[in-house]
Amino acid sequence: MFGKKRQKQKPDDAVIQQLMQIVGDSEVLYLKEDLIAYECDGYTLSKGMPKAVIFVKSTKQVSDVVKYLNTVGIPYIARGAGTGLSGGATPLGGEVIISLVRMKRMLHLDLKNRKAVVEPGYINLKLTQSISDKGYYYAPDPSSQYACTIGGNVNENSGGAHCLKYGVTTNHILGLEFVLPSGDVIELGEEGIPDRPGYDLLGLLTGSEGTLGIVTKITVKILKNPEGKKTVLAYYDDIGDASQAVSDIIAAGIIPAALEMMDSIAIEGVESAAYPVGHPRDIAAFLLIEVDGIDAGIEDQIDEILTVCKNNNVREIKVAKDEEERGLWWANRKMGFGAMGAISPDYLVQDGVIPRTRLPEVLAKISEISKKYELRIANIFHAGDGNLHPLILFDASIPGESERASKAGSECLKVCADVGGSITGEHGVGIEKSAEMRFIFTDEEMTAQTNIRAVFNPEDLLNPGKLFPQPGRCVEIKREITKVVVS
Amino acid sequence: MIYSDIEGVLPAEQIKHNAKCHSLGNDGNQIMEAYSEEDISKVLSFAYQQSKTVNIISGGTKRGYGGELEQADILLSLGNYKGIVEHSVGDLTLTVKPGTTLREITEELAKHGQQVAIDTPWPELATIGGIIAANDSGPKRLLYGSARDLVIGTRIVYSDGRIIRTGGKVVKNVAGYDMNKLFIGSMGTLGVVSEITLKLRPLPSFEGLSLLQFPQGGQQAIREFSMQILDSMMEPVSLEILNPSFAEKMTGNRDYTLAIAFEDRKKAVQEQEKWVKNHVPIDAKHCVMHEEQARRWWEKFRHFGPNGHNDEEYNDSNTQAALKIGSNNFDVLIILEVSERLSKEHQVTTEAHGGVGHGISRVFIEGLPENIVSYIKALRSEVERRHGYVVCTHLPFKLRKLVCVWGEIPPYFALLEGIKHTNDPNRILNRQRFVGGI
Numbered sequence A: 001m002f003g004k005k006r007q008k009q010k011p012d013d014a015v016i017q018q019l020m021q022i023v024g025d026s027e028v029l030y031l032k033e034d035l036i037a038y039e040c041d042g043y044t045l046s047k048g049m050p051k052a053v054i055f056v057k058s059t060k061q062v063s064d065v066v067k068y069l070n071t072v073g074i075p076y077i078a079r080g081a082g083t084g085l086s087g088g089a090t091p092l093g094g095e096v097i098i099s100l101v102r103m104k105r106m107l108h109l110d111l112k113n114r115k116a117v118v119e120p121g122y123i124n125l126k127l128t129q130s131i132s133d134k135g136y137y138y139a140p141d142p143s144s145q146y147a148c149t150i151g152g153n154v155n156e157n158s159g160g161a162h163c164l165k166y167g168v169t170t171n172h173i174l175g176l177e178f179v180l181p182s183g184d185v186i187e188l189g190e191e192g193i194p195d196r197p198g199y200d201l202l203g204l205l206t207g208s209e210g211t212l213g214i215v216t217k218i219t220v221k222i223l224k225n226p227e228g229k230k231t232v233l234a235y236y237d238d239i240g241d242a243s244q245a246v247s248d249i250i251a252a253g254i255i256p257a258a259l260e261m262m263d264s265i266a267i268e269g270v271e272s273a274a275y276p277v278g279h280p281r282d283i284a285a286f287l288l289i290e291v292d293g294i295d296a297g298i299e300d301q302i303d304e305i306l307t308v309c310k311n312n313n314v315r316e317i318k319v320a321k322d323e324e325e326r327g328l329w330w331a332n333r334k335m336g337f338g339a340m341g342a343i344s345p346d347y348l349v350q351d352g353v354i355p356r357t358r359l360p361e362v363l364a365k366i367s368e369i370s371k372k373y374e375l376r377i378a379n380i381f382h383a384g385d386g387n388l389h390p391l392i393l394f395d396a397s398i399p400g401e402s403e404r405a406s407k408a409g410s411e412c413l414k415v416c417a418d419v420g421g422s423i424t425g426e427h428g429v430g431i432e433k434s435a436e437m438r439f440i441f442t443d444e445e446m447t448a449q450t451n452i453r454a455v456f457n458p459e460d461l462l463n464p465g466k467l468f469p470q471p472g473r474c475v476e477i478k479r480e481i482t483k484v485v486v487s
Numbered sequence B: 001m002i003y004s005d006i007e008g009v010l011p012a013e014q015i016k017h018n019a020k021c022h023s024l025g026n027d028g029n030q031i032m033e034a035y036s037e038e039d040i041s042k043v044l045s046f047a048y049q050q051s052k053t054v055n056i057i058s059g060g061t062k063r064g065y066g067g068e069l070e071q072a073d074i075l076l077s078l079g080n081y082k083g084i085v086e087h088s089v090g091d092l093t094l095t096v097k098p099g100t101t102l103r104e105i106t107e108e109l110a111k112h113g114q115q116v117a118i119d120t121p122w123p124e125l126a127t128i129g130g131i132i133a134a135n136d137s138g139p140k141r142l143l144y145g146s147a148r149d150l151v152i153g154t155r156i157v158y159s160d161g162r163i164i165r166t167g168g169k170v171v172k173n174v175a176g177y178d179m180n181k182l183f184i185g186s187m188g189t190l191g192v193v194s195e196i197t198l199k200l201r202p203l204p205s206f207e208g209l210s211l212l213q214f215p216q217g218g219q220q221a222i223r224e225f226s227m228q229i230l231d232s233m234m235e236p237v238s239l240e241i242l243n244p245s246f247a248e249k250m251t252g253n254r255d256y257t258l259a260i261a262f263e264d265r266k267k268a269v270q271e272q273e274k275w276v277k278n279h280v281p282i283d284a285k286h287c288v289m290h291e292e293q294a295r296r297w298w299e300k301f302r303h304f305g306p307n308g309h310n311d312e313e314y315n316d317s318n319t320q321a322a323l324k325i326g327s328n329n330f331d332v333l334i335i336l337e338v339s340e341r342l343s344k345e346h347q348v349t350t351e352a353h354g355g356v357g358h359g360i361s362r363v364f365i366e367g368l369p370e371n372i373v374s375y376i377k378a379l380r381s382e383v384e385r386r387h388g389y390v391v392c393t394h395l396p397f398k399l400r401k402l403v404c405v406w407g408e409i410p411p412y413f414a415l416l417e418g419i420k421h422t423n424d425p426n427r428i429l430n431r432q433r434f435v436g437g438i
């Protein structure tokens, strides 16, 4: 599976040999053809060749590897499933990738205290699947949940469609074990008990994009399934009306579990992909709204939502009649990014956040950007919390288009920053948005952050060159973008 | 700006010499009143340049919470730096100055049918800055979370006077490190919080409170009932157990009492109350309150325990203390029992409550100083045996020398020191206020 046959012959590289000593011969990839798959993560506009990829099986191995790499001064990157969308797990060139996918066990389940302990390579969806028969689930549900790891989720502080009501990953992490770049193993939030005295390192590590430590064990909060759930689909002829409906739902004091929006280009994509629902092709947008909680309270909220949607000129509105229909609507929505492949050779996902009341004006600006760069932009949003995913469609085989796509993406983020928002709501900064950090932070503010990084990662050997604009290097990366061929 | 002496830093009327030292410590020689972020920045720049120590105070309710420095050079007061900066009703966000009391915030938001979901004690005295810096929380964190789930952005004045923003004003944001988290619960040792942006919630359309009172020896029934409700699909906002002495003050009955709040649409609250009614263990008494009555009950609940104002005069015979205990959720009941048993052994009186769904308990203690000290030590060893922790959230200054406020130093203390060093290299801010004397 990992090219064992081809690798029978021992490599002469001393570093590779030493890594083999620590993790076992078969757990190290070092031949170019085996490394190609690790040149990038889900963000394909930037690529770099790692020196090797190793598969660790225990915290001790991680610690030993890190200690060794420190002595030889070779940088390293932790990697989960590699579904990240900002280049967090992408090498700049020459790093050793420490893959956590073999550390994929659930170590402990404590339903009474509502927590589970998993290894970092444990797949997000598996957690919910393994406790659903007992009526429990794990709330953060990124659309990539069938593939992404909880270790990756922690490091990106991933969200999902249902985080409007339930919060993102950071709100569900009770404890972490991680290996510092020094090789020391640290345990935070022992037994998942909250508020332990000391600075909130748990909160700091979550979302640190693999730059502060390598997470080797995670204690997560699990929730009881809601008693009831109802899902509404509302079709709009005007995207402004749909945006207004979003604001009005929130203003009515309703916190839906999910409140998603897709525009016409995005709909064109999902309708051409694996789970078509039969959405009318001539609508401007739809809203997918889910309310959950105590059964007795849901009907009233659905009635209010129907009223709000109608008051905002909805064309058609329907409530899912059964679990099957609801499942289809969600499958269709969760295909969103992948579906772009059906209507465009390449696409770039952006991840801006805006105060939700500014939605109409921001959409208008994104549409101008689309015209300016002559690229189609589809929009999929977690509308309830103002998290936009403009998907910039392009064709990398046409000279200059990749560069134009990247510029258009950056401009979308500028628009978000200018209305008081953020450049990323859940996908992280990684390589992709490091220059755009300047849209929202001053140099002094970024220095305050890199100073914190230095406490954990003083030599900057762990995932170097990510998150913050680097003089020189950053320019190189941007230049590199124009060269690469995108999948 | 370089200041050679304190008089030039702020207008004279904002500087007061402080002759007397508060019995709870955390005081300062010169009281410097900030009316703006600029004032805060000026005071810190001055202190940084002149190597002066600075204690920070707002409402003063937490004056007895940590701190081995009785008197710093400067007591920076934020109590008058208050007000709402921006309430974006449609975005459910609020930006506020640190000296604003929780009550002031609650009243303003209520006009728009919104709330910040924090139910900490003494809301008319405690300021939002202090609540965040001390990471205070109440029983309703069970459903609504705690400060770390609600703060989305801050402005921080660093020890040298620099102003640094963390997070932002949007509810979802992963740009850079989540620096907000560092300042929540850091007891003002990393910077002065000069502005806070919070995520809001709509006020619930209906509130209910079910009280279950269990006769002596009914602990097993509480345990079973709590397990049952947590394993059900009900969505209680609190599952707070009151020990008998605390329950007596709240309800008149000296019984272990479980306070179960529901906040939702009226029909949903009623449904859940019906569930409780159908599951009430035999022997337990059951009563239900709604709306104003329920709100009044919680209001009373929030006015127990010592704070920096009701314990101004240190008095040997009835010294007061308060503890925050963290444990596994289902150890809460055991901890309440142990705290009661030990109170007899150590001749102190205690009142206690704890959340069986979130694992945080509070114990209020009264008695002779030496008994309080031996009581805390004994309770701590019991709690630590169960992998929990005990923090003294209120203790007279003298006793803070005798019993470690924060408990054991964590094995990763070097990281905490490293963070302190990057933010406050001269250790001028709330020196020795936090874990391990940070």
Ligand SMILES: Cc1cc2nc3c(=O)[nH]c(=O)nc-3n(C[C@H](O)[C@H](O)[C@H](O)COP(=O)(O)OP(=O)(O)OC[C@H]3O[C@@H](n4cnc5c(N)ncnc54)[C@H](O)[C@@H]3O)c2cc1C
Residues within 6 Å of the ligand: A041, A042, A077, A078, A079, A080, A081, A082, A083, A084, A085, A087, A088, A089, A100, A120, A141, A142, A143, A144, A147, A148, A149, A150, A151, A152, A153, A154, A155, A156, A157, A158, A159, A160, A161, A209, A210, A211, A213, A214, A215, A216, A337, A338, A426, A427, A463
């Ligand atoms: C089709 C698609 C849909 C998606 N939908 C969503 C969505 O709805 N919401 C959302 O938030 N994201 C989404 N994503 C992005 C991505 O899936 C998430 O960021 C996910 O959390 C990444 O997990 P991973 O295991 O693939 O991590 P990787 O991509 O392998 O790594 C992500 C980052 O974490 C670091 N890392 C990984 N494991 C560790 C560890 N154990 N210790 C330290 N650092 C580590 C890496 O170095 C890297 O910086 C989507 C991606 C795709 C491809």
